[in-house]
Amino acid sequence: MMVKVIFIGGTGTDIGKTYVTCLLLRQLLDKGYKVRAIKPVISGFDEMAIDQSDSGLLLREMGLEPNLHNAVKISPWRFKQPLPPHLVANNMALPIDIEEVARFCQRQAEDDLDFLLIEGVGGIMTPLDYETTTLDLMVRLNCTCLLVTGSYLGTLSHTLTALTCLKQSGVAVSGVIISESERNYINFDEIIPDFTKIIPKYSIKKIGRNSRTVDIFSLII
Numbered sequence: 001m002m003v004k005v006i007f008i009g010g011t012g013t014d015i016g017k018t019y020v021t022c023l024l025l026r027q028l029l030d031k032g033y034k035v036r037a038i039k040p041v042i043s044g045f046d047e048m049a050i051d052q053s054d055s056g057l058l059l060r061e062m063g064l065e066p067n068l069h070n071a072v073k074i075s076p077w078r079f080k081q082p083l084p085p086h087l088v089a090n091n092m093a094l095p096i097d098i099e100e101v102a103r104f105c106q107r108q109a110e111d112d113l114d115f116l117l118i119e120g121v122g123g124i125m126t127p128l129d130y131e132t133t134t135l136d137l138m139v140r141l142n143c144t145c146l147l148v149t150g151s152y153l154g155t156l157s158h159t160l161t162a163l164t165c166l167k168q169s170g171v172a173v174s175g176v177i178i179s180e181s182e183r184n185y186i187n188f189d190e191i192i193p194d195f196t197k198i199i200p201k202y203s204i205k206k207i208g209r210n211s212r213t214v215d216i217f218s219l220i221i
Contacts, residue, residue, distance in 0.1 A: 003109045003110075003111075003113045003116050004115050004116070004220070005105075005109055005115075005118065005141060005143040005144070006115060006117050006118070006145075006174065006220050007120060007137075007138050007141065007143045007144065007145045008021045008024070008117060008118065008119045008120060008145075008148060009120045009123070009134060009135075009138065009145045009146070009148070009162075009166075010122070010124065010147070010148045010149070011148070011149040011150070011155070011158040011159055011161075012123040012150070012158060013123060015123075015148050015150050016148050016179030016180075016207070017119050018039075018054040018057055018058070018119060019179065019207070020148050020177050020179060021037055021039075021117055022057055022058065022061045023207070023212065024117060024146070024216045024220070025058070025117060026061055026212075027216060028114075028115055028117075029061075029062075031217065033114040034112060034113045034115075035113060035114060035115040035117065036062065036108060036111070036115075037058045037062060037074070037117040037118075037119065038075070038108055038116070038118055039054050039055055039058060039074060039075050039119040039120075039121070040077055040105060040118065040121075041075070041077040041085050041096060041101065041120075041121040042055055042075045042077070042078050042079070042121060043079040043080075043082055043084070043085050043088055044079075045071075045075070045078040045079060045080055046080060047068055047080075050066050050067060050068060050071055051066040053066075053071070054075075054119065055071045055075040056071065058119070059074065076104055077089075077096055077101065079092070084126060084127060085121055085126065085128055086128055086129050086130060089129070090129075090130075095129055096128045096129050097129075098128050098129065098136060098137055099140075102141060105118055105141055118141070120134045120137075124145070124166065125165060135166070135171070138166075138169070138171050139169050139170065139171060143171075144171075144172045144173070144174045145166055145171050145173050145174065146173075146175055146177065146216075146220065147162055147166070147173055147175070147177070148176075149162070149176060149177070149178055149179070150179055150180075151178055151179070151180050151184050151186050151188050151206075152183060152184070152186070153186065155178075155181075155186070156194070156198060159176065159195070159199070160198070160199070163176075163202070173202060174219050175202060175203040175205065175216075175219030175220070176195070176199065176202050176204045177206070177207060177216065177219075178191055178192070178195065178204065178206040178207070179207050180206070180207060180209045188206065192204060192206055203218075
């Protein structure tokens with residue numbers, strides 16, 4: 001079996017990508033699959049609180065100590081400032097080279113794995129530098145995207161925009177995860193029927209806050 005690469009992308013930042021990645025990681029491990037999760041680029045990374053970072057959460061789910069030694073292995077591009085990566089990288093005179101990021105991901109996929117989960121930074125159109133975005137990285141990796149969106153007002157527009165960009169770039173979408181937003185202006189129980197009517201061709205799941213029982217595994221098989 002070749003390594004199946006799943007890119008967990010979002011319609012924006014703080015949308016629930018890490019939570020979804022951790023949940024999918026756990027479900028795959030519980031089923032006996034060999035799986036690794038990485039987050040190549042991360043901003044807002046505090047070396048004094050690695051266990052609370054996205055990288056730290058992924059490490060813990062994989063049974064690894066959330067320390068700097070391990071964080072470096074799954075998140076080579078780490079920035080302390082909680083800013084868009086292209087801005088903070090430019091401020092530090094350390095521009096992100098998308099080709100290097102792609103090569104890092106590809107090397108991970110060469111290992112003896114069944115699945116490689118790649119969590120993106122920000123939304124799918126988040127710039128990595130002044131010319132390329134997270135979407136461009138997905139295209140280079142020729143991977144499948146699991147799109148995470150929210151339940152906030154405006155989510156349908158953002159989701160449709162993201163799906164349109166993915167389709168135009170030739171990136172396959174395995175499914176859409178609606179992660180319950182902290183502030184809900186939409187009835188969360190009614191959101192699936194509404195989404196299904198508007199994007200009927202996509203498999204859709206919703207995840208309530210702190211839910212650990214939703215089957216995401218079925219979306220990627």
